[in-house]
Amino acid sequence: MTTESQATAAASGAGATARFREDKHVSAATSQERVSALAGRIIKAINDTVIDEKVTYDEYNALKSWLIRVGEDGEWPLFLDVWVEHSVEEVANANRHGSKGTIEGPYYIPNAPSQNTPATLPMRDDEPGTPLLFQGQVKNVAGEPLPGALIELWHADDLGFYSQFAPGLPEWNLRGSVNADDEGKFQVNTIQPAPYQIPTDGACGALIAASGWHAWRPAHLHLKVSAPGHQLITTQLYFQGDEHVADDIASAVKPELVLAPTDRGAGNGREVTYDFILDPED
Ligand code: DHB
Numbered sequence: 684m685t686t687e688s689q690a691t692a693a694a695s696g697a698g699a700t701a702r703f704r705e706d707k708h709v710s711a712a713t714s715q716e717r718v719s720a721l722a723g724r725i726i727k728a729i730n731d732t733v734i735d736e737k738v739t740y741d742e743y744n745a746l747k748s749w750l751i752r753v754g755e756d757g758e759w760p761l762f763l764d765v766w767v768e769h770s771v772e773e774v775a776n777a778n779r780h781g782s783k784g785t786i787e788g789p790y791y792i793p794n795a796p797s798q799n800t801p802a803t804l805p806m807r808d809d810e811p812g813t814p815l816l817f818q819g820q821v822k823n824v825a826g827e828p829l830p831g832a833l834i835e836l837w838h839a840d841d842l843g844f845y846s847q848f849a850p851g852l853p854e855w856n857l858r859g860s861v862n863a864d865d866e867g868k869f870q871v872n873t874i875q876p877a878p879y880q881i882p883t884d885g886a887c888g889a890l891i892a893a894s895g896w897h898a899w900r901p902a903h904l905h906l907k908v909s910a911p912g913h914q915l916i917t918t919q920l921y922f923q924g925d926e927h928v929a930d931d932i933a934s935a936v937k938p939e940l941v942l943a944p945t946d947r948g949a950g951n952g953r954e955v956t957y958d959f960i961l962d963p964e965d
Protein backbone atom coordinates (compact mmCIF):
# COMPACT_ATOMS: atom_id res chain seq x y z
CA MET A 684 0.00 0.00 0.00
CA THR A 685 1.40 3.40 -0.92
CA THR A 686 1.22 6.44 1.32
CA GLU A 687 -1.18 8.01 -1.13
CA SER A 688 -3.73 5.27 -0.68
CA GLN A 689 -4.03 6.38 2.93
CA ALA A 690 -5.53 9.70 1.83
CA THR A 691 -8.67 10.26 3.87
CA ALA A 692 -11.78 12.31 3.38
CA ALA A 693 -11.05 14.15 6.60
CA ALA A 694 -7.60 15.15 5.32
CA SER A 695 -8.66 16.20 1.81
CA GLY A 696 -11.83 17.85 3.14
CA ALA A 697 -9.97 19.80 5.81
CA GLY A 698 -7.36 20.78 3.22
CA ALA A 699 -10.01 21.98 0.78
CA THR A 700 -11.77 23.95 3.52
CA ALA A 701 -8.51 25.61 4.66
CA ARG A 702 -7.59 26.42 1.05
CA PHE A 703 -10.98 28.01 0.41
CA ARG A 704 -10.69 30.19 3.50
CA GLU A 705 -7.22 31.38 2.45
CA ASP A 706 -7.93 32.16 -1.19
CA LYS A 707 -11.51 33.08 -1.79
CA HIS A 708 -12.38 36.55 -0.69
CA VAL A 709 -16.05 36.40 0.03
CA SER A 710 -17.72 39.74 -0.59
CA ALA A 711 -20.20 41.08 1.94
CA ALA A 712 -21.67 43.35 -0.73
CA THR A 713 -24.75 41.24 -1.53
CA SER A 714 -27.88 43.32 -0.94
CA GLN A 715 -30.54 42.41 1.61
CA GLU A 716 -33.08 41.98 -1.23
CA ARG A 717 -30.82 39.51 -3.04
CA VAL A 718 -30.02 37.47 0.09
CA SER A 719 -33.72 37.34 0.96
CA ALA A 720 -34.68 36.25 -2.57
CA LEU A 721 -32.03 33.51 -2.83
CA ALA A 722 -32.32 32.17 0.72
CA GLY A 723 -36.12 32.29 0.42
CA ARG A 724 -36.10 30.21 -2.76
CA ILE A 725 -33.70 27.62 -1.37
CA ILE A 726 -35.72 27.27 1.85
CA LYS A 727 -38.92 26.97 -0.18
CA ALA A 728 -37.36 24.28 -2.41
CA ILE A 729 -36.51 22.26 0.72
CA ASN A 730 -40.01 22.72 2.16
CA ASP A 731 -41.61 21.77 -1.17
CA THR A 732 -39.53 18.58 -1.18
CA VAL A 733 -40.61 17.75 2.38
CA ILE A 734 -44.30 18.19 1.52
CA ASP A 735 -44.18 16.48 -1.91
CA GLU A 736 -42.14 13.52 -0.65
CA LYS A 737 -43.90 13.31 2.76
CA VAL A 738 -40.54 13.39 4.56
CA THR A 739 -40.65 11.64 7.95
CA TYR A 740 -39.02 12.71 11.25
CA ASP A 741 -36.49 9.88 10.83
CA GLU A 742 -35.52 11.25 7.43
CA TYR A 743 -35.43 14.81 8.75
CA ASN A 744 -33.10 13.75 11.57
CA ALA A 745 -30.91 11.79 9.14
CA LEU A 746 -30.56 14.99 7.10
CA LYS A 747 -29.65 17.02 10.18
CA SER A 748 -27.05 14.50 11.23
CA TRP A 749 -25.59 14.35 7.71
CA LEU A 750 -25.36 18.14 7.39
CA ILE A 751 -23.53 18.30 10.73
CA ARG A 752 -21.11 15.65 9.45
CA VAL A 753 -20.41 17.52 6.18
CA GLY A 754 -19.09 20.39 8.27
CA GLU A 755 -17.16 18.17 10.67
CA ASP A 756 -15.45 16.44 7.72
CA GLY A 757 -14.64 19.81 6.12
CA GLU A 758 -16.49 18.61 3.04
CA TRP A 759 -18.57 21.68 2.16
CA PRO A 760 -16.16 22.63 -0.65
CA LEU A 761 -16.29 19.08 -2.02
CA PHE A 762 -20.08 18.87 -1.78
CA LEU A 763 -20.70 22.23 -3.42
CA ASP A 764 -18.11 21.78 -6.17
CA VAL A 765 -19.48 18.36 -7.12
CA TRP A 766 -23.21 19.10 -7.02
CA VAL A 767 -23.64 22.84 -7.44
CA GLU A 768 -20.64 24.55 -9.07
CA HIS A 769 -21.51 23.36 -12.60
CA SER A 770 -24.64 25.51 -12.58
CA VAL A 771 -22.79 28.54 -11.23
CA GLU A 772 -20.23 28.12 -14.02
CA GLU A 773 -22.99 27.83 -16.62
CA VAL A 774 -24.44 31.16 -15.51
CA ALA A 775 -21.04 32.86 -15.17
CA ASN A 776 -19.83 31.90 -18.66
CA ALA A 777 -23.13 32.08 -20.56
CA ASN A 778 -22.01 35.05 -22.69
CA ARG A 779 -18.56 33.84 -23.68
CA HIS A 780 -17.74 33.27 -27.35
CA GLY A 781 -14.34 31.64 -26.82
CA SER A 782 -13.32 28.35 -25.23
CA LYS A 783 -15.71 26.56 -22.92
CA GLY A 784 -15.09 26.74 -19.22
CA THR A 785 -16.09 24.29 -16.53
CA ILE A 786 -15.83 23.95 -12.76
CA GLU A 787 -12.67 24.82 -10.80
CA GLY A 788 -13.22 22.19 -8.11
CA PRO A 789 -11.68 22.37 -4.63
CA TYR A 790 -8.00 21.68 -5.38
CA TYR A 791 -6.61 24.78 -7.15
CA ILE A 792 -3.60 26.41 -5.51
CA PRO A 793 -2.37 29.77 -6.84
CA ASN A 794 1.26 30.64 -7.52
CA ALA A 795 2.52 27.25 -8.66
CA PRO A 796 6.17 27.33 -9.81
CA SER A 797 6.52 29.39 -12.99
CA GLN A 798 8.24 28.12 -16.15
CA ASN A 799 8.57 29.16 -19.76
CA THR A 800 7.41 26.95 -22.60
CA PRO A 801 8.48 24.22 -23.34
CA ALA A 802 7.84 23.12 -19.77
CA THR A 803 7.71 19.95 -17.71
CA LEU A 804 5.42 19.97 -14.69
CA PRO A 805 7.16 19.29 -11.38
CA MET A 806 6.98 15.53 -10.78
CA ARG A 807 8.78 12.76 -8.93
CA ASP A 808 11.80 11.07 -10.58
CA ASP A 809 9.76 7.88 -10.84
CA GLU A 810 6.37 9.54 -11.44
CA PRO A 811 4.05 6.71 -12.48
CA GLY A 812 1.83 7.10 -15.53
CA THR A 813 1.90 7.47 -19.30
CA PRO A 814 3.81 10.60 -20.45
CA LEU A 815 1.56 13.23 -22.01
CA LEU A 816 2.66 16.18 -24.14
CA PHE A 817 -0.04 18.85 -23.95
CA GLN A 818 0.43 21.66 -26.45
CA GLY A 819 -1.46 24.40 -28.20
CA GLN A 820 -1.91 28.10 -28.75
CA VAL A 821 -3.82 30.85 -26.97
CA LYS A 822 -5.74 33.13 -29.35
CA ASN A 823 -8.43 35.81 -29.31
CA VAL A 824 -11.94 35.33 -30.73
CA ALA A 825 -10.67 36.62 -34.12
CA GLY A 826 -8.13 33.77 -34.17
CA GLU A 827 -5.12 36.04 -33.57
CA PRO A 828 -2.29 34.82 -31.31
CA LEU A 829 -2.16 36.31 -27.82
CA PRO A 830 1.31 37.17 -26.55
CA GLY A 831 1.86 37.07 -22.79
CA ALA A 832 -0.50 34.12 -22.22
CA LEU A 833 -0.24 32.14 -19.00
CA ILE A 834 -1.35 28.51 -18.67
CA GLU A 835 -1.88 27.30 -15.11
CA LEU A 836 -2.24 23.54 -15.03
CA TRP A 837 -2.92 21.20 -12.11
CA HIS A 838 -4.08 17.61 -12.05
CA ALA A 839 -4.21 14.34 -10.15
CA ASP A 840 -1.48 11.73 -10.40
CA ASP A 841 -1.70 8.20 -11.79
CA LEU A 842 -3.59 7.10 -8.66
CA GLY A 843 -6.05 10.02 -8.75
CA PHE A 844 -4.46 12.07 -5.94
CA TYR A 845 -3.73 15.82 -5.86
CA SER A 846 -0.57 17.21 -4.29
CA GLN A 847 -1.16 19.21 -1.09
CA PHE A 848 -4.46 17.33 -0.51
CA ALA A 849 -3.18 13.77 -0.20
CA PRO A 850 -0.23 12.78 1.99
CA GLY A 851 3.18 11.75 0.67
CA LEU A 852 3.33 13.88 -2.49
CA PRO A 853 5.88 16.65 -3.15
CA GLU A 854 4.36 20.09 -2.56
CA TRP A 855 3.95 21.16 -6.21
CA ASN A 856 3.66 17.71 -7.82
CA LEU A 857 1.83 18.04 -11.17
CA ARG A 858 1.11 21.75 -10.69
CA GLY A 859 2.66 24.51 -12.78
CA SER A 860 2.30 27.99 -14.31
CA VAL A 861 3.61 28.05 -17.87
CA ASN A 862 4.37 31.23 -19.82
CA ALA A 863 3.49 30.75 -23.50
CA ASP A 864 5.78 32.19 -26.19
CA ASP A 865 5.17 35.49 -28.00
CA GLU A 866 2.65 33.78 -30.29
CA GLY A 867 0.72 32.29 -27.37
CA LYS A 868 2.10 28.81 -28.11
CA PHE A 869 2.83 26.40 -25.29
CA GLN A 870 4.12 22.88 -24.71
CA VAL A 871 3.77 21.13 -21.38
CA ASN A 872 5.14 17.70 -20.56
CA THR A 873 3.24 15.85 -17.87
CA ILE A 874 1.70 12.45 -17.24
CA GLN A 875 -1.78 11.15 -17.93
CA PRO A 876 -3.91 11.65 -14.78
CA ALA A 877 -6.13 8.84 -13.48
CA PRO A 878 -9.89 9.15 -12.89
CA TYR A 879 -10.67 10.83 -9.57
CA GLN A 880 -12.86 9.32 -6.90
CA ILE A 881 -14.69 11.55 -4.41
CA PRO A 882 -13.38 10.47 -0.97
CA THR A 883 -15.57 7.55 0.04
CA ASP A 884 -14.97 7.71 3.80
CA GLY A 885 -16.56 11.09 4.51
CA ALA A 886 -20.02 12.66 4.43
CA CYS A 887 -20.11 12.98 0.62
CA GLY A 888 -19.08 9.34 0.27
CA ALA A 889 -21.83 8.37 2.74
CA LEU A 890 -24.43 10.20 0.61
CA ILE A 891 -23.15 8.51 -2.56
CA ALA A 892 -23.26 5.07 -0.94
CA ALA A 893 -26.70 5.64 0.61
CA SER A 894 -28.05 6.73 -2.79
CA GLY A 895 -26.42 3.93 -4.79
CA TRP A 896 -24.59 6.49 -6.95
CA HIS A 897 -20.96 6.18 -8.03
CA ALA A 898 -18.14 8.44 -6.79
CA TRP A 899 -16.17 8.96 -9.99
CA ARG A 900 -15.05 11.88 -12.10
CA PRO A 901 -13.36 11.14 -15.44
CA ALA A 902 -9.60 11.76 -15.60
CA HIS A 903 -9.01 15.46 -16.20
CA LEU A 904 -6.51 18.28 -16.52
CA HIS A 905 -7.46 21.46 -14.67
CA LEU A 906 -6.54 24.75 -16.33
CA LYS A 907 -6.68 28.49 -15.86
CA VAL A 908 -5.68 30.30 -19.04
CA SER A 909 -5.22 34.06 -19.23
CA ALA A 910 -3.63 36.79 -21.35
CA PRO A 911 -3.38 40.57 -20.94
CA GLY A 912 -6.64 42.33 -21.86
CA HIS A 913 -8.60 39.08 -21.92
CA GLN A 914 -10.90 37.19 -19.59
CA LEU A 915 -9.30 34.33 -17.70
CA ILE A 916 -10.98 30.99 -18.38
CA THR A 917 -11.13 28.22 -15.78
CA THR A 918 -11.67 24.87 -17.43
CA GLN A 919 -10.90 21.15 -17.50
CA LEU A 920 -9.98 18.77 -20.31
CA TYR A 921 -11.01 15.12 -20.40
CA PHE A 922 -9.92 12.05 -22.41
CA GLN A 923 -11.91 10.22 -25.06
CA GLY A 924 -12.58 6.60 -24.09
CA ASP A 925 -12.76 7.29 -20.33
CA GLU A 926 -15.92 5.55 -19.10
CA HIS A 927 -16.81 8.42 -16.78
CA VAL A 928 -16.80 11.09 -19.52
CA ALA A 929 -20.49 10.27 -20.10
CA ASP A 930 -21.22 9.91 -16.40
CA ASP A 931 -19.33 12.50 -14.32
CA ILE A 932 -20.52 12.77 -10.71
CA ALA A 933 -19.72 16.53 -10.91
CA SER A 934 -21.66 17.08 -14.21
CA ALA A 935 -18.71 19.11 -15.53
CA VAL A 936 -17.96 17.44 -18.89
CA LYS A 937 -18.80 19.25 -22.13
CA PRO A 938 -18.23 17.69 -25.57
CA GLU A 939 -15.80 20.49 -26.56
CA LEU A 940 -13.58 19.58 -23.61
CA VAL A 941 -12.84 15.97 -24.54
CA LEU A 942 -9.31 15.35 -25.91
CA ALA A 943 -8.22 12.52 -28.21
CA PRO A 944 -4.44 12.19 -27.68
CA THR A 945 -2.38 10.23 -30.20
CA ASP A 946 0.49 7.85 -29.57
CA ARG A 947 3.94 9.45 -30.03
CA GLY A 948 5.61 6.10 -30.70
CA ALA A 949 8.94 4.80 -29.38
CA GLY A 950 7.56 4.58 -25.83
CA ASN A 951 7.19 8.35 -25.60
CA GLY A 952 3.61 8.31 -24.42
CA ARG A 953 0.91 10.41 -26.01
CA GLU A 954 0.43 13.96 -27.25
CA VAL A 955 -2.51 16.25 -27.88
CA THR A 956 -3.01 19.77 -29.21
CA TYR A 957 -5.71 22.06 -27.83
CA ASP A 958 -6.05 25.77 -28.58
CA PHE A 959 -7.65 28.21 -26.16
CA ILE A 960 -9.78 31.11 -27.39
CA LEU A 961 -10.08 33.95 -24.87
CA ASP A 962 -12.84 36.55 -24.82
CA PRO A 963 -11.81 40.20 -24.48
CA GLU A 964 -12.21 41.88 -21.11
CA ASP A 965 -15.59 43.58 -20.72
C1 DHB B 1 -14.00 17.60 -6.70
C2 DHB B 1 -12.73 17.16 -6.99
C3 DHB B 1 -12.15 17.45 -8.21
O1 DHB B 1 -10.91 17.04 -8.54
C4 DHB B 1 -12.85 18.18 -9.13
O2 DHB B 1 -12.25 18.42 -10.30
C5 DHB B 1 -14.13 18.62 -8.85
C6 DHB B 1 -14.70 18.33 -7.62
C7 DHB B 1 -14.58 17.30 -5.37
O3 DHB B 1 -14.08 16.36 -4.71
O4 DHB B 1 -15.49 18.01 -4.97
Ligand code: FE
Pocket residue numbers: 788790879903905
Ligand atom coordinates in the same frame (compact mmCIF):
# COMPACT_ATOMS: atom_id res chain seq x y z
FE1 FE C 1 -10.20 17.67 -10.23
